[in-house]
Amino acid sequence: MIKIKNLCKSFGDNQVLSNITETINQGDKVVVIGPSGSGKSTFLRCLNCMEDPTSGSIIFDGEDLADLRVDINKHRQNIGMVFQQFNLFNNKTVMENITLAPVHLKKMTPAEAKERGIELLQRVGLEDKADVYPSTLSGGQKQRVAIVRALAMNPKVMLFDEPTSALDPEMVGEVLDVMKQLANEGMTMVVVTHEMGFAREVGNRIFFMDEGQITEQGTPEEVFGNPQSPRLKDFLSKVIV
Amino acid sequence: MNFASKFDVFWELFIEQGGWKRVISVGLVNTLLIAVLGLLIGIVLGTLIGAVKVMPKYKLLPKILDKICTVYVGFFRGTPIVVQLLIGYYVLWPLLGITISPLNTSIIIFGLNSAAYVSEIMRGGILSIDPGQMEAGRALGLSYSTTMIKIVIPQAIKNILPTLGNEFIALIKDTSVVSFVAATDLYKTFTEIGNVRYEYFMPYLAMAVMYMVLVFIISCGIKAMERSLRKSDKN
Numbered sequence: 001m002i003k004i005k006n007l008c009k010s011f012g013d014n015q016v017l018s019n020i021t022e023t024i025n026q027g028d029k030v031v032v033i034g035p036s037g038s039g040k041s042t043f044l045r046c047l048n049c050m051e052d053p054t055s056g057s058i059i060f061d062g063e064d065l066a067d068l069r070v071d072i073n074k075h076r077q078n079i080g081m082v083f084q085q086f087n088l089f090n091n092k093t094v095m096e097n098i099t100l101a102p103v104h105l106k107k108m109t110p111a112e113a114k115e116r117g118i119e120l121l122q123r124v125g126l127e128d129k130a131d132v133y134p135s136t137l138s139g140g141q142k143q144r145v146a147i148v149r150a151l152a153m154n155p156k157v158m159l160f161d162e163p164t165s166a167l168d169p170e171m172v173g174e175v176l177d178v179m180k181q182l183a184n185e186g187m188t189m190v191v192v193t194h195e196m197g198f199a200r201e202v203g204n205r206i207f208f209m210d211e212g213q214i215t216e217q218g219t220p221e222e223v224f225g226n227p228q229s230p231r232l233k234d235f236l237s238k239v240i241v
Numbered sequence: 242m243n244f245a246s247k248f249d250v251f252w253e254l255f256i257e258q259g260g261w262k263r264v265i266s267v268g269l270v271n272t273l274l275i276a277v278l279g280l281l282i283g284i285v286l287g288t289l290i291g292a293v294k295v296m297p298k299y300k301l302l303p304k305i306l307d308k309i310c311t312v313y314v315g316f317f318r319g320t321p322i323v324v325q326l327l328i329g330y331y332v333l334w335p336l337l338g339i340t341i342s343p344l345n346t347s348i349i350i351f352g353l354n355s356a357a358y359v360s361e362i363m364r365g366g367i368l369s370i371d372p373g374q375m376e377a378g379r380a381l382g383l384s385y386s387t388t389m390i391k392i393v394i395p396q397a398i399k400n401i402l403p404t405l406g407n408e409f410i411a412l413i414k415d416t417s418v419v420s421f422v423a424a425t426d427l428y429k430t431f432t433e434i435g436n437v438r439y440e441y442f443m444p445y446l447a448m449a450v451m452y453m454v455l456v457f458i459i460s461c462g463i464k465a466m467e468r469s470l471r472k473s474d475k476n
Binding site for chain 2: 048050073074075076077078079080081083085087088089090091092100101104105146149150153
């Protein structure tokens with residue numbers, strides 16, 4: 001579904017990703033873990049070119065997203081993204097947040113988009129919040145709306161960039177539940193997270209990143225049960241209590 | 242000095258002979274027309290310039306536009322408004338072979354002038370918006386310009402409304418120089434009253450009061466607007 005070839009990313013002299021080659025298949029639930037500064041978020045943000053790769057290619061739907069001639073806006077419509085800081089549009093109501101892109105990009109009529117919006121809001125238990133502004137929502141509610149906003153575009157894959165890191169501990173569960181539900185429905189997902197419980201339960205593949213590379217990967221059983229490198233063992237001993 | 246007689250003369254010309262009618266219907270109306278329309282032109286043009294200023298500059302077109310805008314802002318902030326009025330009315334229009342009335346010239350020049358100032362205000366406003374708003378729009382597949390127009394600029398304008406109010410006050414006061422190109426504003430109509438008896442004491446005093454009251458009313462308007470904006474932030 002997404003083929004990553006020799007992906008490199010530098011900010012100035014600082015090389016953040018070095019030579020990553022990986023394939024993400026349809027239906028995969030990839031969870032990316034690793035210490036801070038290891039390039040997890042940059043890796044994720046390169047997948048939809050929120051950061052332009054310095055070199056290498058990202059093949060999605062038969063086109064190389066890293067190629068500047070490719071219409072990236074068209075492909076991003078099929079790649080949903082959820083941010084750590086939610087990034088809901090502050091000047092739009094919840095429903096407008098959800099329907100803006102599908103309607104503007106002519107994927108749906110306003111009526112269809114609204115219907116889809118209500119249906120998705122019901123799924124995350126927020127149908128009564130359709131007409132309020134994001135500033136009145138709690139962090140967990142904001143993130144659930146952000147997930148709904150991404151889903152409204154009917155994406156083929158969803159990227160999650162530390163979706164629970166900015167949340168109060170009590171609100172983490174409600175967001176993870178929505179993500180689990182999504183995973184059970186077969187959505188292809190790439191998730192950067194520090195929630196090891198979630199990684200173990202939902203992920204079918206775990207990428208461990210260190211110093212800009214995926215140094216170890218495998219099923220949750222392999223990565224958590226039988227870590228190979230000292231770095232991963234050290235990391236796991238610190239994050240799993 | 243005989244204040245009583247100065248006052249009597251002014252009373253006779255301004256009230257009894259109806260001089261106030263022209264001050265209000267021509268002077269005040271033109272002053273407000275120049276300031277309001279000037280600010281509107283300034284906001285539209287200034288928003289465009291501000292948006293160009295914050296555009297990412299990998300490509301050639303934004304680079305060229307940015308240079309043009311820098312020269313534009315440099316000119317209008319680097320020369321007095323009187324000079325700009327004179328250049329417009331006596332140099333630019335004849336060069337272009339067009340005739341534009343003094344009032345319209347004033348509106349255009351004040352619009353162009355305030356665009357230079359509004360563009361800087363707008364640039365600051367746009368930069369004050371969390372970059373995450375732009376990212377969220379782009380991640381959904383919306384273009385840079387769509388996200389800018391639908392998401393970022395509306396929030397930026399809300400943030401800079403109080404500052405725009407101050408720009409409006411500055412504009413109103415600056416309009417008192419439009420008589421350099423023979424436009425009739427508050428200053429001009431009060432001077433006309435003074436010209437009748439060569440007695441300027443009271444007319445100019447009244448003019449000062451009038452400008453002050455005008456600015457005071459607008460300041461109150463801005464404060465009320467700020468309050469209501471703060472309220473809507475809480476909900």
